[in-house]
Amino acid sequence: DPTGWSLSATPTDFLEQINYLKSQNYQTLTFEDIDFLTQNKQKFPQKPIILTFDDGYDDFYTNAFSVLQKNDFNAVVFMIGGRINQPGYLTSDQIKSLDAFGIEFGLHSQTHINMANSSLMRVEKELQENTIALQNITGKISNILAYPSGQFDEDLIDYLKTSGNINYAVTTIEQTADFSLHNP
Numbered sequence: 210d211p212t213g214w215s216l217s218a219t220p221t222d223f224l225e226q227i228n229y230l231k232s233q234n235y236q237t238l239t240f241e242d243i244d245f246l247t248q249n250k251q252k253f254p255q256k257p258i259i260l261t262f263d264d265g266y267d268d269f270y271t272n273a274f275s276v277l278q279k280n281d282f283n284a285v286v287f288m289i290g291g292r293i294n295q296p297g298y299l300t301s302d303q304i305k306s307l308d309a310f311g312i313e314f315g316l317h318s319q320t321h322i323n324m325a326n327s328s329l330m331r332v333e334k335e336l337q338e339n340t341i342a343l344q345n346i347t348g349k350i351s352n353i354l355a356y357p358s359g360q361f362d363e364d365l366i367d368y369l370k371t372s373g374n375i376n377y378a379v380t381t382i383e384q385t386a387d388f389s390l391h392n393p
Contacts, residue, residue, distance in 0.1 A: 220273075223273060224276055227276050227277070227280050228280075230258060230280075230282075233256065234255070234256055235256040235257070236254035236255075236256060237258055237260055237282040237283050237284065238253075238254070238257050238259050238283075239284075239285055239311070239313035240259070240285060240352075240376070243377075244376070259284075260277070260282065260284040260285065261284065261285045262287070263317060263355050264287070264288070264292070264298070264317060264321070265286055265287070265292060265293065265298050265317070266298060266299070267299055267303070269299065269307075270299055270303045270307065274307065274310075277312075278310070283310075283311045283312060284312055285313045285353065286299070286312055286313070286314050286315070287314075287315045287353075287355035288304070288314050288317055288339075288342075289321050289339075289357075290316075290317075290318070290319040290320075290338055290339035290340075290342035290343065291319045291320050291321075291338070304347065305346055305347070308346070308349075313351075314347055314349070314351060315354060316336055316340060316351050316353065316354045316355070316375075317354070317357060318332075318335040318336065318339055318357050319334075319338040319339045319342065320335065321357045321358075322335055322357060323358060324356055324360060324361060324365050325360040325361050325362045325365060329364070329365075332365065333372070336354070336374065336375075340374075352375055352377070353375065353376065353377045353378070354375050354377070354378040354379070355379045356379070356380050356381075358381075359380040359381030360380075361378070361380060
């Protein structure tokens with residue numbers, strides 16, 4: 210899976226990346242942190258960064274989480290709702306444990322559909338089911354989305370704006386987020 214490998218890091222590489230971020234005084238934020246800082250008109254850290262992990266693979270819990278804990282970093286996991294408790298993916302108990310530590314969970318659809326070429330009715334159903342799956346575990350309603358496979362279009366963005374349920378959406382397009390320039 211060349212695409213998967215290009216979006217992944219080995220445990221050794223991940224440790225090196227986190228050590229670098231720590232040595233350079235980066236501070237991790239979640240989208241909840243962004244909301245809090247913005248609503249309370251507080252300053253962002255000098256070097257903010259959001260660490261995101263798509264799909265909810267169980268190696269986040271077995272490999273990445275301990276590295277994050279040791280460095281006092283948090284992260285955002287975009288969970289495919291229909292894969293919770295499936296082999297190779299996070300379990301409900303792991304999600305509860307991660308949530309208690311401060312790991313934020315976001316939507317990644319229920320079945321990892323390509324939202325850019327799905328009907329808006331299907332997108333709505335996928336997001337509702339994904340929301341319910343996570344809410345039943347964490348007790349929270351997520352307002353963040355990682356587009357499955359990074360795929361989106363303007364119709365989808367318009368739909369998400371008007372639905373009022375999603376405040377932030379992320380993709381695989383590499384760039385620095387600047388909310389004064391980019392649509393959150």
